[in-house]
Amino acid sequence: MxxxxxxxxxxxxxxxxxxxxxxxxxxxxxxxxxxxxxxxxxxxxxxxxxxxxxxxxxxxxxxxxxxxxxxxxxxxxxxxxxxxxxxxASPEVPAANSEQTATPAKTTEAAANSVTVTAPSVNIRSGPTLEYAVIAGASQGETFNTISKSGDWINVELNNGNTGWIASWLTSSSGASTASSSEQATETATTQVASVNTDKEPTSANRSLSGFNIVLDAGHGGRDPGAIGLGGVYEKELVHQTTNQIAQTLRNHGATVIETRTSDYYLSLDERADLSNAYNTDAFISIHYNSFPVVSVQGFNTFYYTEAGHQLGRHVHSSISSAVPLANRGLGQAGYKVLRNTNAPAILLELGFITSPYDLSVIQTADYQQTVADKIAKGLLNYFH
Ligand SMILES: [Zn+2]
CATH class of the missing domain: 2.30.30.40 (SH3 Domains)
Incomplete structure (x- = not known):
């Protein structure tokens, strides 16, 4: 007992x-x-x-x-x-880091102890998102010792002894597993940059949108408010805010961004398509928010019209759907005038319902809009490279 x-x-x-x-x-x-x-x-x-x-x-x-x-x-x-x-947050112990990084490729990235800037010029920020202040700049070929990683951002040691954050997609990291001294690591990084530039399929760390013309079309504007949502939210305003954030992000990735409207004025659908057709546009993205009389209807859609638009839409849609907490309403074909009249591969994003209380609580946050911007950039990188 x-x-x-x-x-x-x-x-x-x-x-x-x-x-x-x-x-x-x-x-x-x-x-x-x-x-x-x-x-x-x-x-x-x-x-x-x-x-x-x-x-x-x-x-x-x-x-x-x-x-x-x-x-x-x-x-x-x-x-x-x-x-x-x-x-x-950046891991404080190496063990925590390996836990988050499942794939061997990422483990190499995490183990790297220096990064080399691959873009012509990059901003170094006080924290690991584009919202943090720029505290320094760096040019192509400059190498920094890395301290830690958070998402797509690398914490680096600056020459003045301070630390800052740099976007990993604008750098190439050295395979530090074999490099024992920082001098060796620098050499490895330089060799990697050289070999990657000739590579047909560059790794995600050093792809860029440099050389690509992207037309961003903020839907509605001026006398056309678009949909009006709960609490009197205007689609045209939310769309304008979101498009600004997307434009900034794509520019940070090196893209040349052309916006059909940069403030609150009216523009016909033909004018939007004409503007895109006047440039050597590589991708046209129209930004909208949706509405419906039933508040329980929610989620985001991606629309295309042509086959080229389908390919672009496939990449952007899957990238966004992997990251946002909104219902995925899918990728579909639709004969919107702005899609039909644009020569470039074109898509129209409906980024959530301003008539859904849930969607509205998400889509009005800067975080959601930044996530969408980051994922559009990622989708474009996947589409172009
Ligand atoms: Zn709209």
């Missing part, structure tokens, strides 16, 4: 420890707040009670994830925040 009791206690203790260990292995990820202000809520829902506020740059440890929400602790009790507003 006594033995049975001891066994029982041992089993209970073991279960407890195994459980604790499993929790730690599966969670405890550190994230940084990317939005200016982030609501902390009692439950994982956008209408749950707000129990606190976090600010840009605040760090939090995440213990579990549910439908786009992550659980943390706030003021001693469990709390939830929308994951969409969080940036994975």
């Amino acid at each position: 006594r033995n049975l009791k001891i066994s029982f206690i041992v089993i209970v203790l073991l279960t407890f420890f195994i459980h604790v260990e499993k929790m730690e292995a599966a969670s405890g990820q550190t994230y940084e707040v990317g939005a200016n202000i982030l609501h902390v809520r009692e439950d994982p829902a956008s209408d749950a009670t707000i129990i606190g506020l976090l600010h840009k740059g605040d760090r939090l440890t995440v213990f579990q994830e549910q439908y786009g929400w992550v659980q943390t602790y706030y003021g001693g009790s469990t709390a939830w925040v929308a994951k969409h507003h969080l940036i994975q």
Whole structure:
């Protein structure tokens, strides 16, 4: 009887420890707040009670994830925040890094200890997104020692002893596994740049949109407000905001971006197509938000008309759908005038419903718009290279 009791206690203790260990292995990820202000809520829902506020740059440890929400602790009790507003913080121990990087290619990237700038000129920022301030610049061929990585950004050591963040797609990293000194690493990086430039299929780290003309078409404008959503949100305004962010991102990737409208004025559909046809346009992307009388209708679509548009749409749509928390309504053919009259491969993106409370809560955030911009860039890179 006594033995049975001891066994029982041992089993209970073991279960407890195994459980604790499993929790730690599966969670405890550190994230940084990317939005200016982030609501902390009692439950994982956008209408749950707000129990606190976090600010840009605040760090939090995440213990579990549910439908786009992550659980943390706030003021001693469990709390939830929308994951969409969080940036994975740079790992503090190498072990955490290898956990995130599943593919061998990424492991090499993480192990690299220097990067060489491959774009003509790049900005070095104070943090790992385009929203951070530019603190320095660098030119093609310059090499930096790397400290850590966060998403597509690399934390590098600057010549003045400070540190900064550089976009990995504008650099090439050295395979540091064999390089023992930084001098050797520099050499490796230089050789890699040379070999990659002649390569027909460059790796994602050094592809760029340089040399490509992209026409961005912000839908509606002026006397044409487009759809009017919940709370009086105008499609033309949201579209303008989003298109600006996309334009900036594509330019950061080296693209030449032509915008059909840069402020709030009316432009006919023919004028939009004509503008694109006047350039040697490589891709035409029209940006819209959707509407529907039934508030439960939600999600994003990509439309094309021609076969070339289909190919472009395939790449951009799959890139966006891998990253946004909106319902995927698919890629489809549609005879929109702006798609029919444009000579270049053309697509029209409906980036969510301004008549859906859920979509609206997501699409109005700078984070969503930046994610869309990043994924359009990635889709274009995949389409062109
Ligand atoms: Zn529209």
